């Protein structure tokens with residue numbers, strides 16, 4: 001048998017659920033945040049994440065199962081870095097009940113809908129309400145209208161998204177995972193809005 | 202439809218805003234009782250299956266009209282026909298027209314009309330290709346798809362934005378009125394006890410509402426008489442039924458596979474559904490008998506279609522055993538040791554697989570993993586493309602382990618074919634499992650596990666040309682290793698293709714280990730069609746050897762135009778071997794002995810030995 005100590009000891013760390021642990025804590029210069037993406041199936045959550053993390057867009061659809069985990073670090077102009085630990089959740093109906101598992105303790109929630117689908121906009125509002133009830137109190141929320149490249153098929157006017165976001169204390173952005181439009185801006189904007197740890201500590 | 206996106210609540214994914222008509226199934230009952238009297242003329246299986254003599258299992262039907270050759274409305278007639286007489290049909294019609302709502306005939310026609318609007322009321326789901334999936338790749342049924350492949354490509358005209366998108370389910374445009382649909386050799390359906398379609402192998406479930414209602418009518422018709430319909434024969438078609446609480450599964454096939462095999466396939470199909478949803482999905486039907494389950498299976502078409510495809514190429518589907526990737530003993534030991542460490546740290550099962558073959562597998566104390574669960578789990582992971590893009594954490598249910606509860610699976614591909622699955626009961630274990638994966642990968646790197654795995658993929662396992670001449674003379678010698686494949690060795694011993702004495706292929710199943718090993722395919726069995734035909738032949742002989750009526754059959758020797766098949770069952774193993782149809786019987790038997798000896802010689806490499814968690 002192998003050496004048992006080669007395996008991390010689960011009991012060593014407290015039960016912190018699906019929240020990042022291990023490698024180095026956040027400090028004022030290097031933030032580490034848990035981010036969750038929510039939204040109906042097919043709105044493009046995985047495409048947004050893969051565009052942000054790997055700079056790729058794969059038009060063939062790969063329905064997410066459960067949730068995927070990815071991480072990406074960005075550097076801001078004030079020479080701080082932010083490491084996003086991203087939960088890309090499955091939008092399929094059967095996983096809805098499991099969402100709390102992934103958004104519990106999240107500092108950021110990115111709620112995505114498809115500009116060409118009114119249904120997905122309704123679903124986005126459902127997620128906003130759910131997070132207002134059960135998410136972390138100081139959670140940063142972004143409302144994302146994706147597939148902005150499909151100009152002629154737009155169903156939800158920008159004003160509608162902006163208005164809903166403002167009413168709910170979120171910021172609004174329109175993206176295209178396909179063209180990469182506004183993808184980095186989305187995450188940079190989130191990073192700017194993060195509450196900073198007290199620098200005097 | 203039930204997929205109203207605002208209806209999902211956080212306490213149950215299965216809550217639905219579907220119909221609010223709790224009585225809507227009663228008219229069917231009424232109409233059943235109207236023809237109840239005629240049921241006495243049927244030969245049906247008593248609920249206690251074991252007491253039923255073989256013959257009574259079937260409702261023989263001499264009508265040569267193949268079932269799928271008829272349109273929607275005729276289907277009803279045919280169905281009734283199969284069950285009873287013309288008179289019954291008439292009466293059924295009458296009672297239909299009398300009852301105001303919900304009778305079978307009316308219900309379908311209504312839904313037929315509605316169909317185009319409803320499927321994607323989630324017209325949105327249609328955005329991705331009805332319910333969706335991907336990997337158009339390998340899933341190409343040969344033979345069962347005799348009709349020319351013409352997918353018509355993209356659904357709902359979304360071609361512009363997703364040029365490369367190919368639906369996981371093919372032939373979505375077909376329904377039971379289409380000639381192509383009716384010509385498919387093997388259909389699989391899942392439906393609810395109220396007749397709502399849940400899954401169909403071909404065609405869009407929603408368009409098949411009428412057909413589904415017919416199937417439901419047949420099943421409930423018989424059930425209301427206190428019986429259970431298991432098999433209906435109509436010409437060369439077999440219709441096999443499996444009832445699982447509120448869920449009905451049906452296979453319509455003209456492939457001539459034995460009833461037991463088709464039933465086993467329906468069992469696996471049901472298991473696959475349970476793996477995705479758990480049996481607690483039954484509760485939705487308690488709340489609402491007309492619950493629409495299709496939204497809960499959104500995006501899983503590829504999972505089901507790849508399982509159905511595996512019925513024709515993966516012997517695990519009828520052997521109920523798993524197979525290992527051949528590996529040098531020390532390599533597999535090294536992999537097993539680190540997986541054992543992981544299991545000791547609170548992981549229920551740690552499984553390393555390469556495609557559908559096990560590299561290593563460890564269970565926590567007392568936990569045992571059924572080969573069928575492994576089959577369903579690996580099928581699920583391999584057919585869900587998203588696992589390949591990044592590490593995932595997903596609820597899954599192992600139906601044989603515990604069909605009521607979810608486990609949580611950490612899944613990560615380590616290379617293009619090799620994936621690690623760590624299963625736990627703890628929903629918060631992700632970060633622990635992620636660390637486990639890191640330490641596993643570190644060990645694999647040190648002991649070259651992954652490069653050995655890749656080499657084994659290239660070399661393959663047991664090549665029949667390598668069957669040792671006289672195993673006893675070289676026992677214990679170094680030559681009892683795999684991977685010294687030399688096609689030359691037997692060229693002189695036997696003139697025809699394949700291995701010595703006309704051996705073409707074999708499968709050896711170890712009963713104690715729940716594992717099997719199958720020889721590599723070589724000429725003359727080298728096309729997928731030939732391989733499928735051989736598996737079907739094995740499947741048939743397997744069913745006959747395991748038929749309860751026959752008792753523990755020891756050997757069987759069958760010669761037909763295609764092969765000589767030799768089957769040998771003992772308490773320890775089962776051997777299925779295929780030979781040239783001209784092979785000599787005595788030589789074939791001798792060769793089988795050599796095969797068994799060979800398997801013993803190399804068992805260290807082809808099987809996962811020791812520390813077996815399979816102790817049920």
Ligand SMILES: Nc1nc2c(ncn2[C@@H]2O[C@H](COP(=O)(O)OP(=O)(O)OP(=O)(O)O)[C@@H](O)[C@H]2O)c(=O)[nH]1
Nearest residue numbers: 041042043044045046047059061064091176177178
């Ligand atoms: N035109 C266009 N298509 C997009 C865009 N983003 C995603 N898509 C397409 O939308 C489909 C679904 O994208 P995914 O990222 O898999 O959707 P998802 O939200 O992750 O879906 P689930 O994993 O099922 O929850 C894919 O076929 C993409 O090609 C976009 O910005 N523009």
Ligand SMILES: [Mg+2]
Nearest residue numbers: 045046063064
């Ligand atoms: Mg996704």
